[in-house]
Amino acid sequence: MNFLESIRVSLRALRANKLRSALTMLGMIIGVAAVIAMVGIGNGATASITSQIQGLGSNLLTISSGQSNSGGVRGGMGSSDTLKMTDVDKIQIGTAVKAVAPVANTNGQVVFGSGNTSTTIMGTTQDYQEIKNVTMATGRFITTDDVDKAARVAVLGPTVVTDLFGDANASVIGKVIKINNVPFQVIGVTTSTGSTGFMSSDDMITAPISTIQQRLLGKKTVRNILVSATSADQMQAAQNQITAELERAHNIQAGKNDDFNIQNQADMLQTMTGVTQTLTMLLGGIAGISLLVGGIGIMNIMLVSVTERTREIGIRKAIGAKGLDIMMQFLIEAIVLSILGGGIGIVLGFGGSTLAGKALKMSTSISPTSVLVAFGFSAAIGIIFGVFPARKAASMDPIDALRYE
């Protein structure tokens, strides 16, 4: 009997038992759909985290103070105030370093009339604009002059404008707001970057670092120094250069621990994507288990089906079916169930991840690899879990099979 005839015989048997075939396929459908959707959502999460981190600024290096060490207790990173304003000038702008900006930030209560909000106050210099790609909706960013004179001027994020003035489009330039009771004149509003949550650049007030240190912090602290490298390739060179310059400025002998840390944005990106990829693998793995369960379901039903159709097998064998013919018939049934289930599962998984993406407001991406893997996997499951029942059917003795009631 040729292959095409075998397929026809198998399809007929599946059609004869529609409900059972559909229920058996359901296992595969759910398994494959879960794998596709989970991997799609995971990939989407990775992509959105990557773009968020990249949105923090391109080729960014963050220098923070070292750890405090008092009485044998080591504090966390940045717990000692080892960075100074003078360190900023020590970092040479050149082939590797494009711009340097110190940052001193604090939280403050901001008041305008009856408007009132609590937000992050970021003290920095004019170079911050270049490093963080800050664009202005209206007005201007802080200037060298503002920093030199410790001018009480403030640049607001769009969220702050809404919170304080009740309207995102309110005309705010020249208005005087109070930050922790210190009056500041608004000189500009940044465009929205769409970022939300902790340390969002939309929910932030930027002011000259000198003003923040004098009026709000009361000390000449520098929390971080932000450095942008000229290109991604120059990140390492920039990091080496800064390490050497700051070690010299802080009189740190070779072999001693540095009193500062340099964080590379690429490292952070790698760590974060590593985390999401692990999560994706985990989710995919769990979904994979359901695929396996679906496969076992197919084997279960095929075994029942073989037993139930013992007499049919006996008849077929008596009138000339060879072992291989019987084996193919049952194997094809199992493969058709798994591939059909896998196909429907791919469609459902695709729809499911798109829906989940819409609901969670994030992009999802279905990789062709995950579709291929899921499809190949379901075909393989059909073969693996179909072989045992099919062999059982093929090896039946026709006399016993015919006598089976």
Next chain:
Amino acid sequence: MIDLKGIKKIYANGDIQVAALAGVDLHVGASEFVSIMGPSGSGKSSMMNILGCLDTPTEGEYFLDGTDVAKASGDQLSVIRNRKIGFVFQGFNLLPRTMAVENVELPMLYAGVPSKERRTRAIEALESVGLGGRIYHKPKELSGGQQQRVAIARALVTKPSIILADEPTGNLDSKSSEEVMAIFQRLHESGNTIVLVTHEPDIAEFTERIVHFRDGNIEGDEKVANPRKARAQIVEEGVAK
């Protein structure tokens, strides 16, 4: 046609060995119409299984159309059954939920006959047993006698060397039985070799030779002087509708 020499079939049941066939010699010539009779346990079922190539003898030689099939493997036996033997069973053994014509096509499916030819030959076979009007009916829509006639059509559609019928009238009333025997007699007249197992003497009377089995041996082998003529008229069913 069929030549059995010293056929033994021994079943080992634990330490006890039971000889279902204790060295049987039998010759069935072309175009014979033979019935095998015997009480239960006489070995006639074992004989039938070996004749039908469903089973191989423990000892002995079985020449079917001149080839020794006693030592054939499972798949070789499948091919022999497909080409040379047509089965008719007591319980009809049609595939349920499958139309009569498809049941008849089944042996040709395994013989690799192209689908168009299969259909034509299956319809011819069904017409020859008087079921030309029932070709698209499923087994449960047919009476017992009709189902058995579908089974006969399935057995003869491959033009086998022998048709083996195992208690073909065992599940049928006397009218249907006579109809079935009429078909066998007609097939015999057109040159088919038929071996029929039965325990009903009046069914055996329709055949031309009766072989009696007892305790795994042939007890008697007699020609029937005047085989009874099955009088049933095979009505062409369902055509007039």
